[in-house]
Amino acid sequence: MCDSCATAAEATTADGTERGGGLSRRGLMAGLGLGFGLAAVGLPTGATTASAATASAKNGKWANPALGRFPAGGHYGAPRGGAAHAGQDVSNSTGTGVYAAAAGTVVRRSWGGGLTGRTGNALVLSHGGGQYTYYGHLSAYRVALNATVAAGQRIGDMGATGNVTGPHLHFETHSGGLGVTVAPVAFLAARGVDLGGGWPRIDPGASGATVVVTQQLMTQRGYGLVADGQYGTVSSDAVKRFQNAKGLVADGQVGPATWPHLVYTLRQGSGGSHVRALQTALNRRSAGLAVDGTFGAVTTTAVRTYQGVNRLVVDGEAGPVTWQALVG
Template sequence: MCERCGPAVGAMEEQRDAGLGGPSRRGLILGAGAGLGVLLTGLPVLTASAEAATLKDGRWCNPARGRFPAGGHYGASRGGYPHAGQDVTNSTGTAVYAAAAGTVVRRGKGVLTGRTGNGLVISHGSGTYTYYGHLSAFRVPLNARVAAGQRIADMGATGNVTGPHLHFETHTGRLGSTTDPVSFLAARGVDLGGGWPALNPGAAGATVKVIQHLITQRGTALVADGNYGPVSVRAVKKFQSAKKLVADGQVGPKTWKSLVYELRRGGSGAHVRALQVVLNKHSAGLAVDGGFGAVTNTAVRSFQSANRLAVDGLVGPKTWEALVG
């Protein structure tokens, strides 16, 4: 977990970034312990379920797999300062991904007031930022444009910590105005630390292409254009009805579990294209040819290793969950 590193982020951070432009589900979350100290401001309140639903648009994803340590939750006491983020614990070297597309605006040691160790800040535009702390390695340079799901760093234990983990923060309105990362991502259909995502009609991006390829493999041919529009929604509802699921068009945990296939080397088809698309979302750089050959097998094993999964080349539910989450 994070130890207390210093004073709160305040107006100074906002001033430093002026003109940058451009862009519980775990019982342990309520524990107490040591961590990074910053003031909590700008807590968002969703006024209606419809508003929350519109946020599940496929633009956000899980930044790292792991567990929530006791006392690593947002708002935990840190010797007079509340904890500004959520800790996600795993071993050093675990992959860290951009939670959404944006620009790396800070990179290095102590890049925010009160933070210790190696960190990155990504600006997502409209005053929204994410912070990734205690990193063991950087995989993108300062000022880089990054895509959602792109590998940006490795988890580590740099700075004032008790063990390896990712300290993850979300800031809205301005840099320094933190929100609870768990609820922030949940409103966007993402389960921080690991879990199946939820996407609603109107979503777009690589994960929508995954859905379209999988539905095609299930017997309803779709154009994999990455836009979850009326044609794709109808196909998903048809699939949900056939599987005796709620036919609401939302692709959530139950639909994902029914939709994915178990894949291994030697397979071919649209479901393999789905696999290749989502591996590319995580920086694999594969040709999307629908053939599960040696190159795709290597990419699967590399992803499994980086996310601390069983490295067997078998793409089952655990690997799919990590890939699409």
């Protein structure tokens, strides 16, 4: 974990979530003997009205920045020599992929990211509206300063540069201006992302690549949706019918209860809209595939590459563990 990565003047969330409270460690990789993290306890359920859906922050625009485990003492607010830990540490091997948590612009690319108390190679992304994310201790950069990035795009590699005890990503969320940190786990959970590695949550009114993935999977399930990336009334009504048919709460939120029923286990030779969904999800993680619905050698290589970079079992098969990592 970080030996520094602290500041004495950090802001907390409104309810002080996680300030000095610690977090249970949640592993992600079955191949390393670690189980995928459960969804955060106490998250609100999906919106059930159009107005609530429109206001939901679970809008498909955010992504999990890295796979790994939460090390002891690496939580937001942990003591750091009279100051407080400014982010959440996510531990994994050097070279593990690091991804943009949301679309934005690279505004810092330097040692420590230009912030007090930080060390190591770092990136800072601006997402507009006073929101920023910070990625520290990188072993490699994969984007340039001032580059525009998409949510889920690979931007760097996990490492152990700076004052650390081992390789990990030091991840921070800033809201209200750069330097005003908030608890990353709670911040992302409010936006439908489980930093511990669980399935994401998207509500009616969402848009983007994860919505396209959902629509393509729903089409394979027989619901014939247009994959336009807009989670409007037609798509949400179809999801509610699907949920009802599966005996689930028919709230229209695509979350931890719905995803396992929606995805397929796919391998080379598969074909159809579910493969298009897989290719779309891989492209969200920088694979650069043609979305043709054919699971051939190129898609197999992309799956294996993604699994290897993220320390999953490298078998070229897109099962639940790989899907969960891709869409998270």
